[in-house]
Amino acid sequence: MKLSVIMPVYNRERHVGSALRSLLRQRDAADLDIIVIDDGSTDSSVAVVRSLIAEAPCIRLFQQQNAGVTRARNAGLRQLLPQTGLVSFLDSDDISPPGRFKADLTCFDADPTLELTYSRMTLVDDIDDDTLEPTADSHSMTVRGIHLSPAIFVRRLVERIGSFDEDFHQAEDTDYLLRTFESGPKFTMPDTVALYYRRHPGNMTRQADVPFREFMRAVYKSMKRRVADRSLHPVDGIFDFKELANWRFL
Numbered sequence: 001m002k003l004s005v006i007m008p009v010y011n012r013e014r015h016v017g018s019a020l021r022s023l024l025r026q027r028d029a030a031d032l033d034i035i036v037i038d039d040g041s042t043d044s045s046v047a048v049v050r051s052l053i054a055e056a057p058c059i060r061l062f063q064q065q066n067a068g069v070t071r072a073r074n075a076g077l078r079q080l081l082p083q084t085g086l087v088s089f090l091d092s093d094d095i096s097p098p099g100r101f102k103a104d105l106t107c108f109d110a111d112p113t114l115e116l117t118y119s120r121m122t123l124v125d126d127i128d129d130d131t132l133e134p135t136a137d138s139h140s141m142t143v144r145g146i147h148l149s150p151a152i153f154v155r156r157l158v159e160r161i162g163s164f165d166e167d168f169h170q171a172e173d174t175d176y177l178l179r180t181f182e183s184g185p186k187f188t189m190p191d192t193v194a195l196y197y198r199r200h201p202g203n204m205t206r207q208a209d210v211p212f213r214e215f216m217r218a219v220y221k222s223m224k225r226r227v228a229d230r231s232l233h234p235v236d237g238i239f240d241f242k243e244l245a246n247w248r249f250l
Contacts, residue, residue: 001085001108003030003101003152006076007092008069009049010039015093015198017048018129022096022196024056025132029102033084034059035076036092040066045092070172074163080155087158089148089173095132095196096149097122103192104152115157116180116187118238119150119194127198134196142193143240146215148173150194157185171214178222184233 005023009016016036023034036059038046046063053059064075073089080087086108090096104117123145126138134140144150161180164172181187226232 004033008072009092012092115185119192121195175218182232
């Protein structure tokens, strides 16, 4: 079954090559289709991506004028291939750990009715761009966080949830995940570490208070939806809120 991975990119020349290589090393475990949406980068991000396409035609590059990460994610959804059966996401400064897909895809093989796997993520402050692993002296924490990349969606679930809410300029991923779990999909939560979330000074989610306000707005909208529609499912107990008490980790 083809697995499409959507990667929005904006001025990530330093990290996008590592992010893509972390996916490419798993081609033996998954029939990968990597959809890169460049959101109007002004650095050499596009050149880095094109250099990898030469050796890996499973990477497809699309360019648009700068419109923000939410619209870039939606642009990626519009590029899904007819044969795509599974959908995942990876941000252009993060790393997909080795064995991540092999571990979680077995869940779908074992249960054809499964719609979602939602695994764990490791927050880390230093990754070796040669080995694509956390450095020996890095600081890290493994949690079940609120992030798209630890999830693999069956396509029918993506079609049921619809597009990302373009009213959000940040926390669009939080909103999407909350809407996903509210819909009551059949899911499992493996203990696989499915993401190395790279914390660095350029992370959007470490700047000012805007991300926290947007995160809280997504949570508030979820609460309003569930009050208005009692058929929606609760989201309690899914995310490790206690470990994520410092919102800068989100």
